[in-house]
Amino acid sequence: MEQTNIESSSQPQPLTSEELRKINAYWRASNYLSVGQIYLLDNPLLTKPLTLEHIKPRLLGHWGTTPGLNFIYTHLNRIIKTNELNMIYVTGPGHGGPGLVAHTWLEGTYSEIYPSVPQNESGMKKLFKQFSFPGGIPSHCAPETPGSIHEGGELGYALSHAYGAVFDNPDLIACCVVGDGEAETGPLATAWHSNKFLNPVQDGAVLPILHLNGYKIANPTVLARLSHEELESLFVGYGHTPYWVEGSDPETMHQSMAATLDTVITDIKAIQTNARKTGNVTRPRWPMIILRTPKGWTGPAEVDGLKTEGYWRSHQVPLAELSTKPEHIQLLEQWMKSYKPEQLFDKNGALRLELAELAPEGPRRMSANPHTNGGLLLKELNIPDFRDYAVSVPHPGQVEAESTRIMGYLLRDVMKLNDRSRNFRVMGPDETNSNRLGALFEVTDRTWMAEILPDDDHLAPNGRVMEILSEHTCQGWLEGYLLTGRHGIFSCYEAFIHIVDSMFNQHAKWLKVSKEIPWRRPIASLNYLLTSHVWRQDHNGFSHQDPGFIDHVVNKKADIIRVFLPPDANTLLTVTDKCLRSRDFINVIVAGKQQQPQWLSIDAAIKHCSAGIGIWEWASNDQGKEPDVVMACAGDVPTLETLAAVELLRQQAPELRIRVINIVDLMTLQPREEHPHGLPDKDFDAMFTKDKPIIFAYHGYPWLIHRLTYRRTNHNNLHVRGYKEEGTTTTPFDMVVRNDLDRFHLVSDVVDRVAKLNQTGGYIKQFVRDKLIEHRHFITTYGKDMPEIINWKWSGTYH
Template sequence: MPQDAHKDRDGTTPAVLTDEELRALDAHWRAANYLAAGQIYLMANPLLTEPLTAGHIKPRLLGHWGTSPGLNLVYTHLNRVIKARGLNALAVWGPGHGGPSVLANSWLEGSYTGTYPDVTRDTEGMARLFRQFSFPGGVPSHVAPEVPGSIHEGGELGYSLAHAYGAALDNPDLLVACVIGDGEAETGPLAGSWHANKFLDPVHDGAVLPILHLNGYKIANPTVLARIPEPELDELLRGYGHDPIHVTGDDPVQIHRALAEAFDRALDRIAEFQRTAREERVTERPRWPVIVLRTPKGWTGPAEVDGEPVEGTWRSHQVPLAGVRENPEHLRQLEAWLRSYRPEELFDAEGRPTADVLACVPQGERRLGATPHANGGLLTRELPLPSLDRFAVPVDKPGAGMHEPTRVLGGYVEQVMRDTATRRDFRLVGPDETASNRLGAVFDASGKAWQAQTIQVDEHLDRHGRVMEVLSEHLCQGWLEGYLLTGRHGLFSCYEAFVHIVDSMVNQHVKWLKTSRELAWRAPVPSLNYLLTSHVWRQDHNGFSHQDPGFVDHVLNKSPEAVRVYLPPDANTLLSVTDHVLRTRDYVNVVVAGKQPCFDWLSLDQARAHCARGAGIWEWAGSADGDREPDVVLACAGDVPTQEVLAASGLLRRHLPELAVRVVNVVDMARLMPQGDHPHGMPDSEYDGLFTTDKPVIFAYHGYPWLIHRLAYRRTGHKNLHVRGYREMGTTTTPFDMVVRNDLDRYRLVMDVIDRVPGLGVRAAAVRQRMADVRSRHDAWIREHGTDLPEVAEWTWTG
């Protein structure tokens, strides 16, 4: 049954607020409510020192009032416990469009003025605070990067709790309070995030205090968790492994007292869980507290507008009084609403918050808007990355050996994990695929984080582990984002096809990074690094459902200053690329690499040079010498396309030895873009030097072929560009049949050369016919034998 909000589990009554504390809390809350409402409506007369007129009202009323009073209440009470207990705390504000509240509170505590000195804590600064909100040239209505103390933008719902847990990982002295709106609580990612408590280590990690704020409505509909019976909700939260503390009401005095008791009770339990785990070695998984706060939507706002109820209904979601400039009655109601907070008691004659308002506010970096954990670049340390020479595979000549690239990388990541064992600022996350993706060497350095039951057959589970595996890409992404934004490092390993599950999340993260880059006060944070493997060309066994290389297209649509995409063709280039991306800041780096045996093309030194160029000629792979222009360029990006291009080059050398073939490999996809479109883009002169301006270019690409056309469409030689790639021709079949089905195979590439090099169509017709015959023989062979043709399966580079 729901726990009595006024009694602890042992029947004792926690300490209650004194009248002085109650007065101060209520003053702060009223001040925050006044400032939140003022931001939505006012562009002048911020302290109502004169009667309100239409001229004081913004011409466009934007923002969200409904969630604001509840967020202000939580912020106020967090201030109290932070100050009273000397806590280091971070707050994650999940409800969408909660910007007015967090802006109001950061202005009250002075952290906003500390960040933006022109928005002073006085009448003039209050006017600026009001005018800039949702105003051209101002700030958004969300808790965006511009807001001090934020690591989470509530515009897209579902990710707050995952971000909160990511922030708490390896931050043993940090409390992360996470407000979850009842609309957000209906999303799939948030529902999965409740399981994060099974991965939180009370010894090495901080604590997350979820605060489920039920105000009853979304934009226009009731919310599920607010309408189910409270005992059912209580059972749900207990089933997730939490111990709920319920606070319900609409009387400010009663709510202040009950919420203060709830916070004290929750924090006492958290402190005891951490103490027993750290001092007494208690290993039983805690039942962490969760506060369930029920208050009316739009609380303290207009009760009724135009004869319709507003407070406590969905009508308070955005702007409760929409026609203020045109409707005198609405203007009168707005003035009465604003004056109901008694601003003359909350701000002095100069507009500064009074002593009562600030009595509960902590000082310095303990203020929620000033915590360095919300500006993680301030706390970031360089990773101690090992020398690549220890892990590189020997390459005496191209194609003489084979390795599984991600298995080679696994040794490197293991060493990174070892070298960060004490400082604990690196994590590997993924959806149950670390071993499948050949990164299992990391388990020699760290097990998998796990606080739930273990049995004898389990492997690599570790209460203090830093490998994070859960079968929710959303939760993996949210953990890592929260971890990175608070100043640590990580790598997200995922099957290529299923990383699409977080398409929208990476959208939001890129937007956050783009905006953060424009804010001088935000220090750069470690990059979000994806390793996508088990890719489209080697998912022949799992079939069509596992074959989708489109995440690269999705990412390259985003802000060019923040996104990078790399397709290393072998083990040493994968090492070089990974070493690079782990050193970067403020990027989303996507690395696509295979886990199956792959030819070793480049030595480590060659790989480093090639990756630094991003794209280059492999002279040893072609037949065009340095003094002769090529007749055709064979270009490739990705491990399987590279192998097919080299096989095609070998066939052309054998069958058409007089043909001058140039092979160009692309590692950094942005190099194909014009210099003005991306920081890594090539100047036209360099691009033309590689690909020529007038010769056919046959490009074998890892993903969807039209991406290459989009990246290069403004290049001089684009009309000569012919791209082969994945065309949604997938199934369960042999590895080589995958490339044949998509016309990416070596024989098709040779046919493309013959079709596009002037004069070859007639002269090399017999060669073309032989290539087509092999493709036909291949189809019959696999249907009879279930394996690829011997000349394909046993092929090696003999250049």
């Protein structure tokens, strides 16, 4: 096809004429297979004239970025073989999927994993048909794609994934292609700063390639319209040395790309060798490539008289409406034959041997690199006995502690015990100390490769706590780290974890699919610690008050997600140990960092967390009888308010029989048919009763509890209190009052729903009304909560 004229910069000519011929042929083969996947059902080698019956009825796929990705992949194969590199390929333009699948088939990995798609004509036919086809594979890179660690369904995360993959992988290079539309996204823009955290001694390297092809779906891209000087200044400012490869003539571009890759690999090796020999870890200026090619390169120059190659019209399917425009079928045949398939494949449909030899062998193939199937490399964490960190709780509620600080001691020793393995990191957006995990700094520092000043606190090139004020980048780093076979945890303020909602979605989808693929090995779970939560953001105000991430999480498949609401330090320790040992889950732990009462001994906590839900007998007085009311709670502050309400009820209505139920594992509320942790209906009814009122104090938005329990027998008697979007800068207790979650409102709820209290309830209601008036007057006068609130301790009967 006719090429768009773009000037090419002068470069050496490292390829012999024979090498050039073979590399160009291999690239043509990958382009041919890519077009075939988008269009063809049959006639894969075009041995017969192309007709409509050979073409898919629905054309789904993206061509525009694919030839550039194929070009890069072909050249990476060359430098891998020449330099015996350990390299993976991360592609941000995810809809270049046909190209990645094509290469995995060309180098044999695809047929090894999927024997039903062999390297012959019948295999090529299956390869073509399955792409974006019912019962087949997605149009983008996905878990089904060998060599992929990056879900291509959303743009912006490729670069942070690539850096996460090479942290603590000193021999690995992640080549990361960033699309020019993708480069406009916020997550990607911040991820360029990841090079400030890359240690050339202990980490691998990322080779970013910014692939400029000029257009998004229907508009120009921002970076493609910047001048050469401005674009170069941008990436020099990011800390890179940019190398340019620009043009459209295949011969010139192959020589230019080969020479540039030789140079950048030499640069990377020099940086690493110097750092590893001398110990000098002064932040280097890492190389990158800016590759400018036409969009839809080698595709139809025009379609129906309209420019296509080098324009946005080639973004998806350049030739459509084939059932009504037979001339498009002819143009498709001409396009595919322009790659000269008879020169690329033998009569059986296999890639000709002289071309197949261009690919690396065994695990050096990027599609077979074990780092892209991280479970193959996963080693168990060395985890100390969490019982050794337990808070002594001789009686419920008589001891106070900061739960996440206790968790920090455990994480400190996990970090220490795995120092040699270098397979555990803690990520967070500048909140490690704030979230009371500062004990980590007794054994490590924050990762930091930029300038360090004398007054700086715990910054070092070999630190293992990673902080950057970008939740997107923290999440991306951790995902890349986990997907390549390591472990970690992400600590974040609860309200701001919403920033990564979409990234959570993509990782959950990845796990869901990968668990259904036999050759994908289990990886360490993605663990979130959400603290500085809604009920203790009274000082920061309304902007910091949002518990809704849990609602988002429970939308995902039940065999992927876990949500834990430990009420104290010992339950938090127990849950943390469980999460760090788990595989292929997303674990969300919500726990406060402030001083709070401790309820359970470590032995009781283990039993409680093993079930995920339980009756707290020591707080209940219905033993041997049916309760008049069930007081349920999930979350540390709701637990505190529930127990305070129970004490008030005992004082005001001592004849009342109360059952207290605490929930640690939120998913126990769902029926067993909906979630593997769900309580069977019989057990749920035995615990919550079939007909008694249930007052449920919940950490988050109340309607989630109704959603989880709507099929339960006693759902009609369930009354839930939680966060209802009332917040401001105020006192801690006033936050729960504003949302009717406080002990006084809970007592009032009981009075309204227990028939036994119909005669005496008026006095109790007046009592709580007066208390709420006192509360309001006190905080507006003194700016703090009443002493009876601040100094309250559980004094119930102990069992």
